[in-house]
Amino acid sequence: MSLTPDSAVRTYIENHRAAFLDDLAEWLRIPSVSAQPAHADDVRRSADWLAAKLGETGFPVSEVWPTAGAPAVFAEWPSGDPAAPTVLVYGHHDVQPAAREDGWHTDPFDPVVVDGTRMYARGAADDKGQVFFHTLGVRAHLAATGRTAPAVNLKLLIEGEEESGSAHFRELVESRAGRLAADVVIVSDTGMWSETTPTVCTGMRGVADCEIELYGPDQDIHSGSFGGAVPNPATVAARLVAALHDEHERVTIPGFYDGIAELTDTERQLIAELPFDEAQWLRTAKSHGTLGEAGYSTLERVWARPTAELNGIGGGYQGPGGKTIIPKGASLKLSFRLVSGQDPYVVEAAVKDWVAAQIPAGIRHEIVFGAPTRPCLTPLEHPALQSVVRAMGRAFGEKVRYTREGGSGPAADLQDVLGAPVLFLGVSVPSDGWHAPNEKVEIDLLLKGVEATAYLWGDLAENWTGSPA
Amino acid sequence: MSLTPDSAVRTYIENHRAAFLDDLAEWLRIPSVSAQPAHADDVRRSADWLAAKLGETGFPVSEVWPTAGAPAVFAEWPSGDPAAPTVLVYGHHDVQPAAREDGWHTDPFDPVVVDGTRMYARGAADDKGQVFFHTLGVRAHLAATGRTAPAVNLKLLIEGEEESGSAHFRELVESRAGRLAADVVIVSDTGMWSETTPTVCTGMRGVADCEIELYGPDQDIHSGSFGGAVPNPATVAARLVAALHDEHERVTIPGFYDGIAELTDTERQLIAELPFDEAQWLRTAKSHGTLGEAGYSTLERVWARPTAELNGIGGGYQGPGGKTIIPKGASLKLSFRLVSGQDPYVVEAAVKDWVAAQIPAGIRHEIVFGAPTRPCLTPLEHPALQSVVRAMGRAFGEKVRYTREGGSGPAADLQDVLGAPVLFLGVSVPSDGWHAPNEKVEIDLLLKGVEATAYLWGDLAENWTGSPA
Numbered sequence: 001m002s003l004t005p006d007s008a009v010r011t012y013i014e015n016h017r018a019a020f021l022d023d024l025a026e027w028l029r030i031p032s033v034s035a036q037p038a039h040a041d042d043v044r045r046s047a048d049w050l051a052a053k054l055g056e057t058g059f060p061v062s063e064v065w066p067t068a069g070a071p072a073v074f075a076e077w078p079s080g081d082p083a084a085p086t087v088l089v090y091g092h093h094d095v096q097p098a099a100r101e102d103g104w105h106t107d108p109f110d111p112v113v114v115d116g117t118r119m120y121a122r123g124a125a126d127d128k129g130q131v132f133f134h135t136l137g138v139r140a141h142l143a144a145t146g147r148t149a150p151a152v153n154l155k156l157l158i159e160g161e162e163e164s165g166s167a168h169f170r171e172l173v174e175s176r177a178g179r180l181a182a183d184v185v186i187v188s189d190t191g192m193w194s195e196t197t198p199t200v201c202t203g204m205r206g207v208a209d210c211e212i213e214l215y216g217p218d219q220d221i222h223s224g225s226f227g228g229a230v231p232n233p234a235t236v237a238a239r240l241v242a243a244l245h246d247e248h249e250r251v252t253i254p255g256f257y258d259g260i261a262e263l264t265d266t267e268r269q270l271i272a273e274l275p276f277d278e279a280q281w282l283r284t285a286k287s288h289g290t291l292g293e294a295g296y297s298t299l300e301r302v303w304a305r306p307t308a309e310l311n312g313i314g315g316g317y318q319g320p321g322g323k324t325i326i327p328k329g330a331s332l333k334l335s336f337r338l339v340s341g342q343d344p345y346v347v348e349a350a351v352k353d354w355v356a357a358q359i360p361a362g363i364r365h366e367i368v369f370g371a372p373t374r375p376c377l378t379p380l381e382h383p384a385l386q387s388v389v390r391a392m393g394r395a396f397g398e399k400v401r402y403t404r405e406g407g408s409g410p411a412a413d414l415q416d417v418l419g420a421p422v423l424f425l426g427v428s429v430p431s432d433g434w435h436a437p438n439e440k441v442e443i444d445l446l447l448k449g450v451e452a453t454a455y456l457w458g459d460l461a462e463n464w465t466g467s468p469a
Numbered sequence: 470m471s472l473t474p475d476s477a478v479r480t481y482i483e484n485h486r487a488a489f490l491d492d493l494a495e496w497l498r499i500p501s502v503s504a505q506p507a508h509a510d511d512v513r514r515s516a517d518w519l520a521a522k523l524g525e526t527g528f529p530v531s532e533v534w535p536t537a538g539a540p541a542v543f544a545e546w547p548s549g550d551p552a553a554p555t556v557l558v559y560g561h562h563d564v565q566p567a568a569r570e571d572g573w574h575t576d577p578f579d580p581v582v583v584d585g586t587r588m589y590a591r592g593a594a595d596d597k598g599q600v601f602f603h604t605l606g607v608r609a610h611l612a613a614t615g616r617t618a619p620a621v622n623l624k625l626l627i628e629g630e631e632e633s634g635s636a637h638f639r640e641l642v643e644s645r646a647g648r649l650a651a652d653v654v655i656v657s658d659t660g661m662w663s664e665t666t667p668t669v670c671t672g673m674r675g676v677a678d679c680e681i682e683l684y685g686p687d688q689d690i691h692s693g694s695f696g697g698a699v700p701n702p703a704t705v706a707a708r709l710v711a712a713l714h715d716e717h718e719r720v721t722i723p724g725f726y727d728g729i730a731e732l733t734d735t736e737r738q739l740i741a742e743l744p745f746d747e748a749q750w751l752r753t754a755k756s757h758g759t760l761g762e763a764g765y766s767t768l769e770r771v772w773a774r775p776t777a778e779l780n781g782i783g784g785g786y787q788g789p790g791g792k793t794i795i796p797k798g799a800s801l802k803l804s805f806r807l808v809s810g811q812d813p814y815v816v817e818a819a820v821k822d823w824v825a826a827q828i829p830a831g832i833r834h835e836i837v838f839g840a841p842t843r844p845c846l847t848p849l850e851h852p853a854l855q856s857v858v859r860a861m862g863r864a865f866g867e868k869v870r871y872t873r874e875g876g877s878g879p880a881a882d883l884q885d886v887l888g889a890p891v892l893f894l895g896v897s898v899p900s901d902g903w904h905a906p907n908e909k910v911e912i913d914l915l916l917k918g919v920e921a922t923a924y925l926w927g928d929l930a931e932n933w934t935g936s937p938a
Binding site: 205207217218219222223226227229230231234235239240288289290291307310312316317318321326330331335360361405406 | 770775791794800
C-alpha cells in the first residue's frame with residue numbers, strides 16, 4: 001500500500017477536468033431549491049439530470065427514488081468481487097435559496113469561474129460539487145487500475161431535501177434499507193479545516209430539541225394589583241433556562257452526561273495540534289467572546305461535548321414601550337447537542353423529569369420533543385477511517401489531521417438504520433460560504449476530492465477486514 | 470364631632486337621587502374613550518359637559534384645561550374661611566374602550582339600571598360615577614350645614630387621559646401648580662374591599678420600569694457549529710431574570726430595599742383583620758397558586774412590599790417548530806413596584822449597576838428606564854386620613870378598615886409636585902368590572918360615596934391641624 005500519488009490518476013483527472021467542470025456548471029444551472037415550492041420542478045429536474053449523468057458515468061443502476069417530498073437519486077456499481085466491502089456515499093442535490101439581491105455579485109444559478117481557480121454558484125460546494133466529484137473519481141480509479149468495475153461495491157444515495165430539513169429521509173432509508181445495505185457510509189457533504197490543512201471528520205454531534213410551554217394566569221394580569229404574590233410564567237421560563245447550567249457551564253440535568261466516554265489523551269492531542277486561532281474562530285462565529293464548559297477548549301466544546309442551548313424564548317409584552325403585566329404564559333425552545341454515548345431518548349426522559357421538578361405550584365407546563373438525530377463517531381482505529389485518511393493524504397501530499405463536526409445531520413440516520421459506521425470525506429473550506437451569498441468552490445480542492453476518491457476505493461478494498469462491531 | 474349619620478344629609482340625597490342618576494346617565498352616554506383617536510371629540514364633549522355641570526352645581530370656577538392631549542376639567546369653590554384647609558379632588562372623565570361585541574349584554578354607552586340597584590355602563594364606576602358623586606355630595610354638605618360655601622376650599626381636577634397613560638398629566642400639574650395648590654389630595658378613583666367591608670386606602674406602590682436589550686453574535690448563528698462555546702444572549706437574559714430573586718423570593722439587587730420602613734405590628738394587624746379569602750383572591754387574580762417574598766402574607770406582598778417583575782421577554786426563534794440557532798439578541802422588560810422609602814432614581818441606578826455586573830464578556834447591553842411613578846403612603850395617624858375614615862364610617866355605619874393599593878397611579882404626581890399627602894376615597898367594589906365588559910356601579914354604594922363626601926368637608930375643616938410634614 002502506497003501513500004504516494006498515482007500519476008495515472010492525476011493524468012486522467014487533468015485530461016477530464018474541463019468536461020467535468022462543464023458538466024458541473026450545467027447541473028448548477030438547475031435551481032434545485034428544495035425549500036421553495038416554486039422550485040419543485042427544478043428539484044425533480046436536478047434528480048433526473050444526476051441520474052442520467054451517473055448512468056453515463058457507468059453506474060449500471062441509476063434511479064430516481066420518489067419520496068413524499070423531493071426525489072432522491074440512487075446509483076449502484078457492484079464490484080463483482082464477492083469479498084469486496086460495500087460503500088454507500090451520501091450527499092444531496094438540493095441547494096439553499098439564493099437571489100441576486102441577497103448580495104450575490106453574479107447570478108447564483110449561472111456559474112462563473114474567477115481567476116481560473118474558483119467557481120461561484122449556489123451549490124458549488126454544498127453539495128453539488130462534492131457529490132459530482134464521485135463521477136470523475138470512480139472513472140479515474142478505473143482508468144488507473146485497469147478495472148472495469150470499482151474495487152468496492154459502490155452505492156450513492158443523493159437526497160433532495162437536505163436543505164429543507166430532510167423530512168422524508170429517514171422514511172426513505174428505512175423503506176429502502178435492503179438496497180442501501182452497506183459496510184461503510186461515506187458522507188460527501190462536509191469540509192476540511194482549511195486550504196492548507198487537509199482533515200478528516202470523525203463524527204458529528206446529535207441533537208434533541210424541545211418546545212416548552214408554560215401557563216400561569218388565565219390571562220395577562222396587572223403587575224400592580226397582583227405582582228409579588230403569584231408565580232410569573234415568564235420568570236419561571238427564565239429560571240428554567242438559568243438552572244440548566246451550573247457555574248462551570250455544565251448541564252445540571254441529572255443523568256445528562258451518563259454514558260459519554262471522556263476524550264482520550266490522543267483525541268485531545270489531535271484536536272490541540274490543529275492550527276486554531278481563537279480570534280479567527282470568533283470572527284467566523286460572528287461572536288465577541290467565548291464561554292463554555294470548564295476544563296475544555298473551544299474546539300472540544302463544540303465537537304466533543306454535549307450542550308443545552310436556548311434557541312428561543314418568548315413571553316409577555318414584546319412591543320414598544322412598557323406594559324405592566326404578569327404574562328399569562330411563556331415558551332422556550334431548547335436544543336441539546338449530543339455526543340457519542342448519549343441516547344436521545346434517555347436525554348429526552350431526563351429533561352422531562354428535570355423540567356417537571358423545576359415548575360412551581362400554580363404554573364402548568366407542556367413539553368414536546370421533536371424527532372432526534374443521533375450522534376455518530378468513528379473510532380480513530382477503524383480501518384475504513386484509516387483508508388480515508390490515507391486517500392486524502394495521497395491526494396494532498398500532506399499530513400491529514402482529524403476534526404469533528406459540532407452540527408448534526410441526517411447521515412446519523414444512515415448509521416442508525418443501516419448499522420454502518422459513518423465516515424466523512426469533504427474538501428470544502430470555510431471560505432466557500434455555504435448558505436451565504438457568493439458561495440464558491442476552490443477548483444483545485446475539488447479535484448483533490450476527485451483524486452482522494454480515486455484512491456479510496458482501492459485502499460478500502462485492500463485493507464478491508466470486515467466491519468468492527 | 471359625631472360618628473353618627475346626619476339625617477339632613479340622607480334626606481337631601483334621597484330627594485335628589487333620581488336627578489343625580491339621570492345626570493350621571495347623560496354623562497355616561499358620551500363615549501369619552503381617550504385611547505381611541507376617533508373619540509377625541511367625545512372626550513372634549515365630556516369635559517365640556519362636566520365643566521357646565523360643575524358650574525350648575527355651584528362651583529364659582531369651572532374651566533376646561535386643554536393639554537397637548539385630551540382636556541382636563543378644573544373647578545374651585547372657595548370656603549371663604551381663611552383658616553380652612555384646601556382639598557384637591559382627583560378623578561378622570563375618560564373611559565376605557567368598550568364595544569358590544571366584547572361581551573356586553575347592553576350598549577356600553579347607553580346606561581341601564583337593573584333591579585333598581587345597579588347601573589351598567591362603561592365608566593359607571595371607573596371613574597365617572599365616582600367623580601360625579603362630588604356634585605351631589607357638596608350640595609348635601611351645604612344643605613345639611615346651612616352653609617353657602619363648603620367648609621374647605623374645594624378644588625377638583627378631573628383629567629381626560631387616565632385610561633391612555635396620563636401622558637400629559639404631570640406637565641399639566643407642574644404648569645398649573647399654583648392654582649392646584651392644596652393641603653390634601655383626595656383621589657376619587659379607587660374602591661373598597663367589598664360591599665360589606667368599607668375600607669380606606671392609605672397608599673399606592675410606585676413603579677419604575679426598564680427595557681434591556683442584549684446583543685450577542687452579529688447574526689443568529691448555528692447552534693451546532695458554535696453551541697457550547699460562545700455566550701448566548703437569550704440565556705444571559707434568562708439568567709438575569711433568574712438572578713433577580715433569591716430562594717426567598719427577595720430581590721437581590723444591592724440597595725434595593727434600602728430606606729423601606731418595615732411594616733409595623735399595627736399595620737400588619739390591620740391587614741390581617743381584613744376578611745381575606747385566598748381562594749377568592751386567586752380567582753380574582755386568575756391565577757393558580759401564590760408565590761412571593763418569604764415572611765409576608767399575600768396582601769402584604771402586593772400592598773407593602775416592592776417587587777421585580779418580568780413583563781416581557783423575547784429572543785431567538787419564536788415561530789412554529791424548532792430552529793437550532795444561538796440568537797443574536799434578546800430583550801427584557803422589567804418593572805419594579807416601589808414602596809414608601811424607595812426613590813425610583815436610586816433604584817434605577819442600583820438596577821443599572823447590578824445588570825452591568827451580571828453581563829458576561831462577549832455580550833453587549835443597553836438599558837433604558839421610563840419615567841417612574843413614586844410610591845405614596847399616608848401615615849395612619851394623619852388627621853386628614855382620620856377624617857376620611859370617620860366620614861366613611863358615618864356613611865356606612867360600619868367599622869372602616871384599611872387597605873393599600875398595589876398598583877401605581879398619576880396621583881403620586883400630585884403628591885410629588887404639590888407636596889400634599891394623597892388620600893383615597895372610593896366606593897367601587899371588585900365586582901364592578903373596571904376595564905371589563907358589563908362594568909357597573911352599585912347605586913346604593915355610590916350614594917354612600919355621596920354621603921361620605923357630604924360629611925368629609927366639615928370633618929376635615931373641624932379637625933384640621935395643619936399639614937404635618
